[in-house]
Amino acid sequence: MTTTLQPAPVRPVTAAPKPRRRIALLPSAVLLLGAVYCLVPTLWILIGSTKSRSQLFSTATYLPSFGSGLVDNIKGLSSYDGGVFWHWMLNSFLYAAVGGVLATSVSAATGYALAKYQFRGRTVLFNAIVAGVLLPQVVLAIPQYLLLARVGLTDSYLAVILPQLFNPYGIYLSRIYAAAAVPDSLLDAGRIDGASEARLFRSIGLRLMVPGLITVFLLQFIAIWNNFLLPFVMVTSDSKFPLTVGLYSLLRHGSDQASLYSLVITGTLLSVIPVIALFLCLQRYWRIDLVTGGLK
Missing domain, CATH: 1.10.3720.10 (MetI-like)
Structure with a gap:
């Protein structure tokens, strides 16, 4: 009596589940906070330099002036005390x-x-x-x-x-x-x-x-x-x-x-x-x- 060997059933190969990308919220938040900490004073100086002497204390802090305030400030700074x-x-x-x-x-x-x-x-x-x-x-x-x-x-x-x-x-x-x-x-x-x-x-x-x-x-x-x-x-x-x-x-x-x-x-x-x-x-x-x- 002869026996025939039958191949084992082939199981379908399923792709391994991809690991979900976890976003590190704490490092990202710290990095964002550090960037804001560095950029906010610089932005304030840039905006403040565009304002005239009267606008500096009478307008919103981060509202720039689109007039000639920056040019006038540079001229006033250059002429102050003989250009010191x-x-x-x-x-x-x-x-x-x-x-x-x-x-x-x-x-x-x-x-x-x-x-x-x-x-x-x-x-x-x-x-x-x-x-x-x-x-x-x-x-x-x-x-x-x-x-x-x-x-x-x-x-x-x-x-x-x-x-x-x-x-x-x-x-x-x-x-x-x-x-x-x-x-x-x-x-x-x-x-x-x-x-x-x-x-x-x-x-x-x-x-x-x-x-x-x-x-x-x-x-x-x-x-x-x-x-x-x-x-x-x-x-x-x-x-x-x-x-x-x-x-x-x-x-x-x-x-x-x-x-x-x-x-x-x-x-x-x-x-x-x-x-x-x-x-x-x-x-x-x-x-x-x-x-x-x-x-x-």
């Missing part, structure tokens, strides 16, 4: 540009040395520099003032630039970037060819660290541009004020003259434009670095 606002902006640019370049140079040299040289106490020194990030400027402002007053440098441009040359966070970023971007084999090849350490730093280290140093410069430029406490403590002459201290002095005068509030709001709006322009100009270097990193 533009002198303040030039001072801010001088402080931020010179201080940013010098501080970036110090950070590049220090970070490169900490990343590429072995010496006693390197770890302790690096940890001390990183700990400097935790110190607030309020703690350092008075000792820095006393030190510069002893050598007669207060109420000068150097009094604002010198204390900001040593940037612990910039040194930290430079050290991390130098360790990742500058290969030791390339430095060893240069030493075999007879290049000095200074030439290796200029010709190899700095060139490979340029994208990271641009980030350090941008952060330092913005920090100096927005710094209020240090120039407020160091400088007493109106001709040496940066924008932050100058607009604060203009706001104090506005407590007696309400018409100056429009000029302060317009000056605040104009003070943001150079930072935005600098960010847009330097952004392409970050894109180039990302493209070259992808090609490698």
Whole structure:
């Protein structure tokens, strides 16, 4: 008696149920709240600068004016006290540009040395520099003032630039970037060819660290541009004020003259434009670095 084997019945294959997309409501709400928190003051400044002196307190807060209020405010700000606002902006640019370049140079040299040289106490020194990030400027402002007053440098441009040359966070970023971007084999090849350490730093280290140093410069430029406490403590002459201290002095005068509030709001709006322009100009270097990193 023979038996025939019958194939097992084929069960239909059903697609696995797709997991439902769950929307994280809490992170989205926090992100939205943070965006509103950042945009609302900026929107208020933008709208307030379009209003005339009479409209500033008589119209709705977020109702813009479509007249010539912005142009009139810019003209009034330019003519105030002989155009001192533009002198303040030039001072801010001088402080931020010179201080940013010098501080970036110090950070590049220090970070490169900490990343590429072995010496006693390197770890302790690096940890001390990183700990400097935790110190607030309020703690350092008075000792820095006393030190510069002893050598007669207060109420000068150097009094604002010198204390900001040593940037612990910039040194930290430079050290991390130098360790990742500058290969030791390339430095060893240069030493075999007879290049000095200074030439290796200029010709190899700095060139490979340029994208990271641009980030350090941008952060330092913005920090100096927005710094209020240090120039407020160091400088007493109106001709040496940066924008932050100058607009604060203009706001104090506005407590007696309400018409100056429009000029302060317009000056605040104009003070943001150079930072935005600098960010847009330097952004392409970050894109180039990302493209070259992808090609490698």
